[in-house]
Amino acid sequence: MIPYKRRNLILDLLHSKDIVYLDEIQEKTDVSVATVRRDLKTLEEEGQVEILTGGAAKLVVSVAEKSFEEKMKLNKEEKEAVSSYASTLVKDGQFIFLGPGTTENHIIKHLKGKNVTVVTNGAFHIDELLKYKIKTILLGGSVLTNIAVLVGPSAIKQVSNMNFDKCFIGASGITLDNGLSTSNIDVAEINRIVIEKSKEVYFLADSTKIGADSRYVFADINDCNKFITTDKAKVDNFDSKKLIIVEKD
Amino acid sequence: MIPYKRRNLILDLLHSKDIVYLDEIQEKTDVSVATVRRDLKTLEEEGQVEILTGGAAKLVVSVAEKSFEEKMKLNKEEKEAVSSYASTLVKDGQFIFLGPGTTENHIIKHLKGKNVTVVTNGAFHIDELLKYKIKTILLGGSVLTNIAVLVGPSAIKQVSNMNFDKCFIGASGITLDNGLSTSNIDVAEINRIVIEKSKEVYFLADSTKIGADSRYVFADINDCNKFITTDKAKVDNFDSKKLIIVEKD
DNA sequence: AAAAAATATCAAATATTTTCAAAAAGAGCT
DNA sequence: AGCTCTTTTTGAAAATATTTGATATTTTTT
Numbered sequence: 001m002i003p004y005k006r007r008n009l010i011l012d013l014l015h016s017k018d019i020v021y022l023d024e025i026q027e028k029t030d031v032s033v034a035t036v037r038r039d040l041k042t043l044e045e046e047g048q049v050e051i052l053t054g055g056a057a058k059l060v061v062s063v064a065e066k067s068f069e070e071k072m073k074l075n076k077e078e079k080e081a082v083s084s085y086a087s088t089l090v091k092d093g094q095f096i097f098l099g100p101g102t103t104e105n106h107i108i109k110h111l112k113g114k115n116v117t118v119v120t121n122g123a124f125h126i127d128e129l130l131k132y133k134i135k136t137i138l139l140g141g142s143v144l145t146n147i148a149v150l151v152g153p154s155a156i157k158q159v160s161n162m163n164f165d166k167c168f169i170g171a172s173g174i175t176l177d178n179g180l181s182t183s184n185i186d187v188a189e190i191n192r193i194v195i196e197k198s199k200e201v202y203f204l205a206d207s208t209k210i211g212a213d214s215r216y217v218f219a220d221i222n223d224c225n226k227f228i229t230t231d232k233a234k235v236d237n238f239d240s241k242k243l244i245i246v247e248k249d
Numbered sequence: 250m251i252p253y254k255r256r257n258l259i260l261d262l263l264h265s266k267d268i269v270y271l272d273e274i275q276e277k278t279d280v281s282v283a284t285v286r287r288d289l290k291t292l293e294e295e296g297q298v299e300i301l302t303g304g305a306a307k308l309v310v311s312v313a314e315k316s317f318e319e320k321m322k323l324n325k326e327e328k329e330a331v332s333s334y335a336s337t338l339v340k341d342g343q344f345i346f347l348g349p350g351t352t353e354n355h356i357i358k359h360l361k362g363k364n365v366t367v368v369t370n371g372a373f374h375i376d377e378l379l380k381y382k383i384k385t386i387l388l389g390g391s392v393l394t395n396i397a398v399l400v401g402p403s404a405i406k407q408v409s410n411m412n413f414d415k416c417f418i419g420a421s422g423i424t425l426d427n428g429l430s431t432s433n434i435d436v437a438e439i440n441r442i443v444i445e446k447s448k449e450v451y452f453l454a455d456s457t458k459i460g461a462d463s464r465y466v467f468a469d470i471n472d473c474n475k476f477i478t479t480d481k482a483k484v485d486n487f488d489s490k491k492l493i494i495v496e497k498d
Numbered sequence: 499a500a501a502a503a504a505t506a507t508c509a510a511a512t513a514t515t516t517t518c519a520a521a522a523a524g525a526g527c528t
Numbered sequence: 529a530g531c532t533c534t535t536t537t538t539g540a541a542a543a544t545a546t547t548t549g550a551t552a553t554t555t556t557t558t
Contacts, residue, residue: 002303003547005268022503032549037504053556055503112367118446123387126397138372138399140389140407154407158389233343252537271513281539286514302513302546504539504555515544528530 001029007039011048014059022055067146070123071102078206078230081248083107084226086168086204094165098125099196100149100187101170103204108132119162121155121190123148144184151186159193167198172214174205176237179221181214188216198249200225207231250278256288260297263307264328271304317373320351327455327479330497332356335417335453335477339365343414346443347374349398349436350419353454357381370404371440372397388455393433400404400435408442416447420461423454428470430463437465449474456480 001009005027007045013020013028040057041047043049057134061069070080084168087110090096098104100122109124111118112132120129121139129136140157151173169191171180182188182204195201201224211234221227221238228244229235235243250258255278262277272284282304289306292298298306332352336359339345347353351474355375360367361381369378370388372384373396378385388408390401416438420429429452431437444450444474450473460483470476470487477493478484484492 002268002270002301002305004307005304005305006300033503034549035547038547051504053503084426103483126372126375126392129392130394136392137401137403138387138389138392140387140399140404143375143378143385143387145379148379150389152386154386155389158403194416203280283539284537288540301516304513500555500558502555502557504553506553507551509548509550511546511548512531513544517542518540520538520540522535525533527532528550 001031001179004034007043009116010039010043010057011059014049014057015186019052019056019058036055042110067150068102072105074102075206075208076105077248079103079106081230081246082204082206082228084110085244085246086202087111089202089226090114091165091168092116095119095167097159097162097164097167097198098122099167099169099191099194100125100147101204103170103206104168107168107175108134119159119164121150121159121187124151139190142186144186149184149187151184151190155190156193159190159197160199164194164198166202167194168201168202168204169219170204171209171218173212174203174210174221176221179214179217179223180219181217183214183216185216188218191218195219195223201226203227205229210234250280253290253352254441255280255284256292259288259292259306263298264461265310268301268305268307298316317351321354324455324457326497327494328355330454330479330495331453331477333359334493334495335359335367335451338415338451339363340414341365344368345409346408346410346413346416346418346447347371348416348418348440348443349374350453351395352455353417356417357383366410368413370399370408370436372399388439393435396433398433398436400433400439404439406441408439408446411446413443413447415451416443417451417453418443419453420458420467423452423459423470424462425470427462427470428466428472432463432465434465434468439466440467444468444472452476456476456483459483 009029010025020031022036026033040049041049044051047060050060051057062147079102083106087107092115095117098118098120105125105128108128111134117135118129119137123143131159139150139155141150141155143150172183173181203224207230224242226244227242227247230246230248232245258277259274266441271285275282289298289300293300305377327337328351332355336356339360341364345364347356347369354374354377357377358381360383367378368386372376372432388399388404390399393400421432422430452473456479473491475493476491479495479497480492
């Protein structure tokens, strides 16, 4: 196994485990402890890993990204299924808005090669958007700590002057009675405007969001063209004409 | 098989695989390892591939981030010295602008705990700013591929309505004759406005920037309050009242 | 103080770079 | 086309450089 692959393996282990021990790495890679140590030192110099005394290492993630990356892992399959379907709706040349959530982030990789322009207020999407060389407009404004979302009068003004072909928006909570809600009032405000300025509106939700209410309501269930989710049972009372149930594999 | 086709084959392999081994390529192309190595070197020079020890090569993933991180490493000590000094100029409660460069990025960690608001058009600064919980306003606009800098009418409009206590701006090139220049016309435009809207203007430069000109000039040497750099020799002809030479340790 | 872990050192094993001559491919000419 | 001359590409061998495992030494933990 070449060094690069070995180091990747270590990072992979740390993605699922939080801490790995030298023995463990050694066993999986079949090299001497000396080499494992050297690998870890290399990764540490790259800022990817922190070496702990006691023969272990843990992943270094920036505080802010942590919560985002952790959310990316939650219900990954559902989010993947929903966003994969959502991406098929995007046609060449379209001008679309992506909300700042993790489900929306999953969409990005599927847009690769499509000639679209993405507008978003989710600063964490930037890496992924650049990676796939997608034309991007990031809204400007105050950056919300922890979630790196851009809000404020300036962001509002910008979206107010845009007309989207489609928007894809997630929510923290969704109920038939109260509609879609989120935990931040500024995010709610932006969502509200985006929905108004979009020809077609798509709501995305993994099953955990359904049935709960968050603080700030920004839309009614009926404000969308399609509501994309995976769990049929949970949306039984919803308007079935607007529902799209996708299978997670 | 002609060289061109061979190299394409390597890229194809990397499309699906992430890593290819020398043996693998050699087997498929039926040439000597020496030639495979040369092919890889060519591809590397084209920026299409990364050569790894072990004889494998991997597709370069996020060109953008990579180049930023690599630039962060260049002249690290000088940048650190310059930005460390720059940060001492920032007082509690101030409203400052940071340019999108790597030198400016180094400033951020030194702002930890200071009650300042940072405005920037460098999207790559976000992680660092969130990490140290610094109040941040990110300009909105088109995201320039590769460098993740925000530009365009919207960004311009935003900075035009702001009044900064201080701004810290780097450049790609600096000469006494032509002043400060950068490689992107939009970045130059933003810089120009920021300089106008700042009570105090600070230019930052590691020694490699001095003596070279880039495409778009955005300021004269005299447009600043202080010009902070490390290399005394290179700035001998500059107005000494404005110069601050810091030691790298 | 004993045990465990981390660091340092060194020689062997691998990989990479350099060098050089042969082969292949082009370019110009008759 | 056939022939020379030049340039480029290639493979093999030698020279360097890097990676690795083993062992000894120092540091840290218990």
